[in-house]
Amino acid sequence: MLGRAPLAFLLGVVAMLPFLPSLGGEYLYDDDRFVRNNPAVKSLANPSRFFLDATTVDPAGGFAGIYRPLRTLSFALENALFATKEDPDAGAFLRHGFNLLLHGAVVALLFLLLSSFLSRSGALLGSLLYGIHPVHVETVAWISSRDGLLSFLFLLGAFLLEPRRGNPGRLRRGLAWGCFVLSLLSRETAVVFPLFLAIVLWLESKGAPFRWRKALGIVLPYLLLTGAYLVL
Numbered sequence: 001m002l003g004r005a006p007l008a009f010l011l012g013v014v015a016m017l018p019f020l021p022s023l024g025g026e027y028l029y030d031d032d033r034f035v036r037n038n039p040a041v042k043s044l045a046n047p048s049r050f051f052l053d054a055t056t057v058d059p060a061g062g063f064a065g066i067y068r069p070l071r072t073l074s075f076a077l078e079n080a081l082f083a084t085k086e087d088p089d090a091g092a093f094l095r096h097g098f099n100l101l102l103h104g105a106v107v108a109l110l111f112l113l114l115s116s117f118l119s120r121s122g123a124l125l126g127s128l129l130y131g132i133h134p135v136h137v138e139t140v141a142w143i144s145s146r147d148g149l150l151s152f153l154f155l156l157g158a159f160l161l162e163p164r165r166g167n168p169g170r171l172r173r174g175l176a177w178g179c180f181v182l183s184l185l186s187r188e189t190a191v192v193f194p195l196f197l198a199i200v201l202w203l204e205s206k207g208a209p210f211r212w213r214k215a216l217g218i219v220l221p222y223l224l225l226t227g228a229y230l231v232l
Contacts, residue, residue: 008111011124012104015131019103022096022141030144033058034075036089041076050076051185067232070185071147074098095143102149103140107131109156147187154183155190162197162218180222184229191229194222 027036035041040049040056050056050069057072078098082090107127114123139148161176163169183190201215 004112004115007120007124008108011111011127011131012106012108014128015107016100016104018132018134019100019137019140022100023093025096025141026092028142028144031092031142033060034072034144035095038072038075041072041079042083044076044080047073047076066188068147068185068187070150070182071187074146074150092143095146096141099140099143099146099149102146102153103131103136106149106153106156109153109160113156113160148189151183151187151190154179154186155193158183158193159197177221177225181225181229184225191226194219194226197222 034057038056038059040053040059050073054067057066057068075095078090078095082094107130110130111123111127114126117123118126139145158176158179161172161179163172163176180190180193183193198215198219201218205211
């Protein structure tokens with residue numbers, strides 16, 4: 001029988017199969033202004049600009065209220081790594097391929113997470129249904145929707161790293177906080193994570209007194225990071 005890690009990898013590969021046709025896709029709709037015709041992603045000369053200048057998301061300013069710097073930075077990294085003088089853009093194929101790999105990684109981490117709550121068969125079925133469900137077509141096949149993949153990937157990482165039981169090491173907890181910050185910088189919907197974590201802690205205490213102080217000690221750093229993000 002396969003171990004958890006090999007099975008998670010296999011599920012990630014299987015989840016990518018239905019979305020393989022997306023590799024032949026071109027730029028669509030907002031991809032032109034967010035990616036292909038966005039001068040901000042043509043250079044990595046000033047990386048801090050992606051986090052401080054809203055016009056890097058959309059030079060026209062139409063989406064200045066959407067703060068998703070990590071997504072925009074990923075577009076710039078692709079150009080820095082794969083663009084050439086003959087072709088100054090990394091190309092739609094590579095960008096679609098990265099989205100596909102992100103989707104596979106999300107499904108693999110989801111299986112590892114579900115395994116801590118469900119039986120192996122339940123975690124297998126749940127992550128497989130999530131991975132192949134057609135609701136993800138937009139997120140996976142549309143380059144501009146990469147923010148959803150990045151955000152959920154880092155949220156899963158934060159939840160897996162957050163040690164809800166026992167005495168955690170500082171490194172592991174710091175990595176969990178870091179993943180949460182990266183999730184926030186990918187998409188604003190990550191602000192719900194502290195509430196989700198609090199609910200999980202309450203559910204896990206079923207049959208025993210709920211330890212409010214311990215739960216608050218776990219959730220409070222995420223609330224503070226969320227507050228700092230909202231101010232930013």
